[in-house]
Amino acid sequence: MGKNAICRVVDITKFFPGVVALKNVSLDIRKGEIHGIIGENGAGKSTLMNILAGVYQPEEGHIEFDGKTVNFKDPREAQDTGVAMIYQELSLSRSMSVAENIFQGRMLKNKIGLINRKKMFSECRKYLKNLGVDYIDPKILVKNLSVSQMQLVEITKAVHLNSKLLIMDEPTSSLTSGEISFLMKIMRALKNEGVSILFITHKLEEIIEITDRITVLRDGRLIETLNMKDATINQMVSLMVGRDFEKIVHRQFIKDYSNKEVVLEVRDLNYENKVKEASFKLFKGEVLGLTGLVGAGRTELLQCIFGVDRISSGAVLVNDKPVKIKHPADAIKLGMGMIPEGRKEQGMFLKLTVKDNMTMVHLKQLAGRLTFIKKKRQRDIAKKYVDELAIKTPSLEQIAENLSGGNQQKTIIARWIMHEPQIFFLDEPTHGIDVGAKAEIYHFIDDLAKSGVSVILLSSELPEVLTMCDRIMVMHHGEIKGILSHKEADQVKIMKLIIEDKEKSA
Amino acid sequence: MSSSGESNKKIKALFEKPEINVLIALLVLCIGLSFASPYFLTAKNIVNVLRQFSLIAILAVGQALIIVTGGIDLSVGSVVGFTACFGAAVARWGAPPGITLLSILAMGAVVGLANGMLVTKIGIAPFIATLGMMSIARGFSLLITMGVPIHVDPTWISVFGGGYVGIFPVSVITMLVIVGAGFVLANNTTLGRNVYAVGNSEQAAKFSGIRVDRVKIMVFTITGVLASICGLILIGQLEGADAFYGNGYELDVIAAAVIGGMSLSGGEGNLLGILVGAALMGVLKNAFVLLAVPGYWQVVATGVVIIGAVSLDSLRRKRTAR
């Protein structure tokens, strides 16, 4: 089998201070295969990929590429050899254009060595078109794109490097189902051209759909590499988790709303042209789903209510009283909480410790008189949630940047849960979270709802919305298209609400 | 065996901290100097050095807080001069010492507040806003004094500049108190942690309910007040005020903060580091005098030390990033 391997990972070991990230990992990647890598948060997936892409150097072991032993000093060298990577955290330059990002480090020049913008834009347009995302303007600055568009730019950038091995670290985590099936089409096409793809995801359905073989990592060790044909979801999960796995929650959905209190009411809310005349009610103890396509204005709606953006017009009532929320601090005082969609930009304090990250919202409550923080209480509460959410970190003093992506997300979740909000907005809370932790978070949401907390769960994953929500609100083009009760909702009805609009506007 | 590994790790972690490396450099410099010049370790010289860098250290506390939020304040030196001249004018005009003291501090707060407002409400980059303020404040000092130093008769508020407790100048004690308070503020109060949060990500801070503008205004105001305290110290020390007090301090202050481990990109750094940074700068200046280094070379050497300290730090970062 060694013959048709494009890349061989031989006995790799990698340490970080206080952490063994990888221990004696060996793996063959065949030519033209799509190879899935799965494992819990912090299992070492990203670390292994970063080694392949030249970001990290291993302590022991080596890599063979195309039959030759290689030792990538940096990502550029890996790219030149034929390895390109789409990183888990977006790594675009925010104030540069799409084209400049796609050609980063290899800008097209004219005869006298100056950058040839015109050619770059037209080439870039071609690339975007190849991937069918030519609705993204090459000239637009990256910071003006949505997270999913950024992801698509990132993918375009990696694909056009003409690599032999393409590494995708959770590329689907911020894409909608439409965009994902689209991405899979691209992946298949690349595979037919003989490109090998390493594909990381926490969504096992995607693994089943697209991969040829899968490798399971747990605690930095390679547990098994198996053919997709022979694998089942249950098997994958138990290999990943290493123990019996508690099944998904079964919620007691609210059937009778007649005597439920309204905790939040929104009337005719407008925000620029992104949210139009939105009106809805949120009841005590319910989980209200919010779904639709990316760009439907869902995030904007929640952020307006939460005071991140200023509403253009409309009214917000909390417990029947009209309120003016000008800043998230006001919203928090009214008992609201929000897990934002952009983990890196809007969520994490990357250079602060895990403890600081977890307690940032709750800090005032942890301070005694004279605002001195009670350090012991702070440590205790942080410790409690590290244990409860099984956040993988060598200590509370670990710098948050060094946590794996999923564990960073759990840190943000802990930040809010400890503050016990009464109205809780969750914007894609399970992004990048492994199956076990996902189930745990579902349990948390369920417990919160049972204890009377009202939750709005914004999610593009219909199965998630369908298993978790008492009612489901569908948005499209800034408008609320309808609200379905759990009983009547299914994928078809939801899609219909979205599509009806398309027909109308077409 | 394992416990020695554990403590090894701790020691290693200690060396990862920039302020510890600078502390070692400082100690080495001190030991070297004690051999090179018998005068170095005399009580008189030590007190002298402490007094020299105390102003820089006081200002660096505010500067460090601003740097942590991701900003910078170029106006500190001018504000020292301005508040000193303003205070001297108030005293000369016949105000009782208590009023003089309060008006100096209030003026410092006002200038700092103005910096903060320019940065947050108008949205000018801190570098530019405080560059403008630097010139405005210096200009007012000149207008107040008309270029002639103002003499101030010693009163009880001169204690801050000229007084002693035992052999220690009050200004040195003030410095220690302020650095200590700054450290506690940064680490043990909500405001302090919010400062770090803002420096890490303004957006994430906002989502966490932190009023970013207020935090920034606060650190600029604190810095303004600290600058006025330095103005007060100078009045006491030199029995008067001159428009050129504090000239060029901003560079020493920023250097002390950066040498002490504050990262100019914000969000990290230990407040105690600045004490070490300021001390290193102070001892170095003292070394130049004791070793009779020609004046022009002193200027070059100061620059070399700043670049050297910061390069060491960024090399260390690069290594740990692997």
Ligand SMILES: Nc1ncnc2c1ncn2[C@@H]1O[C@H](COP(=O)(O)OP(=O)(O)OP(=O)(O)O)[C@@H](O)[C@H]1O
């Ligand atoms: N730069 C670093 N410094 C210190 N520790 C690190 C660093 N990068 C990763 N780690 C640690 O190494 C382990 C593996 O992390 P890695 O990012 O590879 O996990 P992952 O499998 O990609 O997880 P996720 O699914 O959450 O993205 C984790 O325990 C993490 O905390």
Ligand SMILES: [Mg+2]
């Ligand atoms: Mg990862």
